Amino acid sequence: MTDLSNQRRLAAQILKIGQNRVWIDPERMDDVEGAITREEVRKLIHEQVIVSLPVKGVSRSRAKTIQGKKRMGRRSGPGSVTGAGYAKVTKKEAWMIKIRSLRRKLRELKANRTITEATYTEYYRMAGSGRFESIAELERHLKANELWRKR
Numbered sequence: 001m002t003d004l005s006n007q008r009r010l011a012a013q014i015l016k017i018g019q020n021r022v023w024i025d026p027e028r029m030d031d032v033e034g035a036i037t038r039e040e041v042r043k044l045i046h047e048q049v050i051v052s053l054p055v056k057g058v059s060r061s062r063a064k065t066i067q068g069k070k071r072m073g074r075r076s077g078p079g080s081v082t083g084a085g086y087a088k089v090t091k092k093e094a095w096m097i098k099i100r101s102l103r104r105k106l107r108e109l110k111a112n113r114t115i116t117e118a119t120y121t122e123y124y125r126m127a128g129s130g131r132f133e134s135i136a137e138l139e140r141h142l143k144a145n146e147l148w149r150k151r
Contacts, residue, residue, distance in 0.1 A: 002033050010041045011050045021053045098134070102127040105135045109142075119147045 004024060012019040024032050028049045035041050044050045069075055081088060089097075106127065110120040123138070132138045142148045 002029060004029070004032055007032050007035055007041055007050075010038055011045060014038065014042055014045060015052045017052050021055075023051045023053050025049045025051075099127060101135060102132055102138055105138060114149050115142065115147055116149075 008019050008022045008024070011022045011024075015022070025048075028044075031049060032044060035044055041050065066075065086094070103124065106115075106120055106124055109115045110117065115123070119142075123142070126132065127138065132141065139148075
């Protein structure tokens with residue numbers, strides 16, 4: 001294999017491209033080897049013995065596939081969720097969900113006559129002040145204080 005680095009370098013400068021993009025016709029290697037001046041290299045470029053290769057791009061194929069799947073609602077499982085817990089559900093939203101469920105449960109217990117009107121009012125205020133973490137805790141508290149009426 002002959003060393004054509006000088007011809008490659010000259011061709012790259014003439015074509016205003018990088019040396020890796022210079023293609024030399026393997027069948028005309030002898031002609032290229034003889035070309036030592038810029039003028040001779042220019043002549044070979046004109047004869048298309050030396051050609052510039054196209055720019056290599058980055059394929060969007062994989063990116064498009066993933067994008068399509070995300071549009072369909074895929075790839076959104078717990079392993080893909082980043083950020084703090086309250087980044088998905090804000091602290092306010094979490095509170096709203098909790099207080100609404102507690103108040104709903106209290107209304108239900110009052111309607112079923114499981115608790116008295118007075119107990120309902122008292123526990124409604126307690127729920128609003130953040131006393132209970134969940135419905136289960138509310139029910140445990142009612143039973144522990146014997147405010148749960150037997151039917």
